[in-house]
Amino acid sequence: GAGVSQSPSNKVTEKGKDVELRCDPISGHTALYWYRQRLGQGLEFLIYFQGNSAPDKSGLPSDRFSAERTGESVSTLTIQRTQQEDSAVYLCASSFDTAAGETQYFGPGTRLLVL
Amino acid sequence: AQSVTQLDSHVSVSEGTPVLLRCNYSSSYSPSLFWYVQHPNKGLQLLLKYTSAATLVKGINGFEAEFKKSETSFHLTKPSAHMSDAAEYFCVVSGGYSSASKIIFGSGTRLSIRP
Numbered sequence: 654g655a656g657v658s659q660s661p662s663n664k665v666t667e668k669g670k671d672v673e674l675r676c677d678p679i680s681g682h683t684a685l686y687w688y689r690q691r692l693g694q695g696l697e698f699l700i701y702f703q704g705n706s707a708p709d710k711s712g713l714p715s716d717r718f719s720a721e722r723t724g725e726s727v728s729t730l731t732i733q734r735t736q737q738e739d740s741a742v743y744l745c746a747s748s749f750d751t752a753a754g755e756t757q758y759f760g761p762g763t764r765l766l767v768l
Numbered sequence: 769a770q771s772v773t774q775l776d777s778h779v780s781v782s783e784g785t786p787v788l789l790r791c792n793y794s795s796s797y798s799p800s801l802f803w804y805v806q807h808p809n810k811g812l813q814l815l816l817k818y819t820s821a822a823t824l825v826k827g828i829n830g831f832e833a834e835f836k837k838s839e840t841s842f843h844l845t846k847p848s849a850h851m852s853d854a855a856e857y858f859c860v861v862s863g864g865y866s867s868a869s870k871i872i873f874g875s876g877t878r879l880s881i882r883p
Contacts, residue, residue, distance in 0.1 A: 657811075686871075695858060696812075696873040744812065754800040754819030754862065757871075759812035 655679070657760035659745050665766045666735055674730045674763045678747030685728050686757060687720055688744045696744065702728065703750070735767045770795045772861045774874035782882045787831075787846040789877045791859035794840060801842040802860040803833055806876075812858070818842065829853070854881045 658677045666672050678685045687699040698712040702722040713719070717735075722728040732739055742764050746757040775790040793799060803815040816827025823835040829852075833844045842859060859874040 688873075695875040698871060698873075746812075754817065756802075756814050756817060757812075758814075759804075761811045 657745055657747050657758050659743075659760040659763050661763060662761065663764045663766075665768065667768055668737060669734055671731065671733045672735055672765065674732075674743050674745075674765070676728045676730070676745030676747075676760060678726070678728070678745070679758055681725075681749070682747035682758070683725050683750055684748045684755070685722055686746045686748075687728070687730050688746065689714075690742045690744055690762070692741070699730070699743075732765075735765075737767050740765055740767045770797075770799070770861050770872050772859050772872050772874040774857075774859050774877050776877050777875065778878045778880065780880040780882060781849050783851055784848050787844070787849045787853065787879065789844040789857050789859075789879065791833075791842045791844065791874060792840055793842060793859070793861045795861055800862040801833075801835060802862070803827065803831070803842075803844050804858045804860060806856040806858065808855070815844070815857075849879075849881050851881050851883070854879055 657679055660675045664672055683704045686701040688696040689699055690696050700708055700710050700713055700720045702708045717733045720730045742762040744762045745760045748755045748757045772793045781787055798820055800819045802817045804812045805815050806812045815831050816825045816833055818825045818835045826832045831846045833842050835842055857877045862871045
C-alpha cells in the first residue's frame, strides 16, 4: 500500500514568511510524528498526535511552530515568520500506535530553505 | 531518563569486509531499540528492532544487532559490506511507556564503502 507522503518535497522561502508543510500518513495509523533534521545531524522530535488525544507539543522549539491534524488523517506543520535557522528537512512519520516497540514509517521529508 | 550515543560519526570499510556500527544507550525502563537507515535523498527505513524478545535481532539486507544489557549496547553488524550499504544509520531508543517524546534518535553514523 501507499507509504507516508509529504508535500512539498522542497520549499524555498524568504525570512519572515509563513510556510505550511503537509503530511499524509499511512491509512489506519493512529499516531503521527513530526521531526526536524538539520544538515548532518540526527532527528529532533517536534510534535506527535495519537488519535483524538491532545498532541504532545513538547518538542516544538518556539511558538512560531504549530501543527494540526484532522482525525487520523492529514497533518500540517506551520512555521510562522520563518528564520534562517529553520532551514532543515522536516520529516513526518506514522505508526499503528505509540507503544514503545512500534515501528515508525517515515515520509521522504520536506527540505526547507529560508533565505 | 533516556539517551543514545552513536560512538562513530563516520565509518569507512572496504567492500566485502565486516561492518560494525556502535550504539550505546541508557534507559530507566526496559527499552525498545531500533536501527534505521537513511539513503541519500530517500526516507528513513527500519532495518531492525529489539523489543524484549530474542537478544540477537536479524534485519533486512543482512544486518543484525545484539542487545547486550550488561554493556548497554546495541551494535549493528554485517559480515560483508556491499556498495549499496553506503548510507546514514541511526540508532533509536524508545521508552517503556507510550510517549513519543521518549523516542530518542542518535546523531547518526555515516557509512562509506570503499571499492
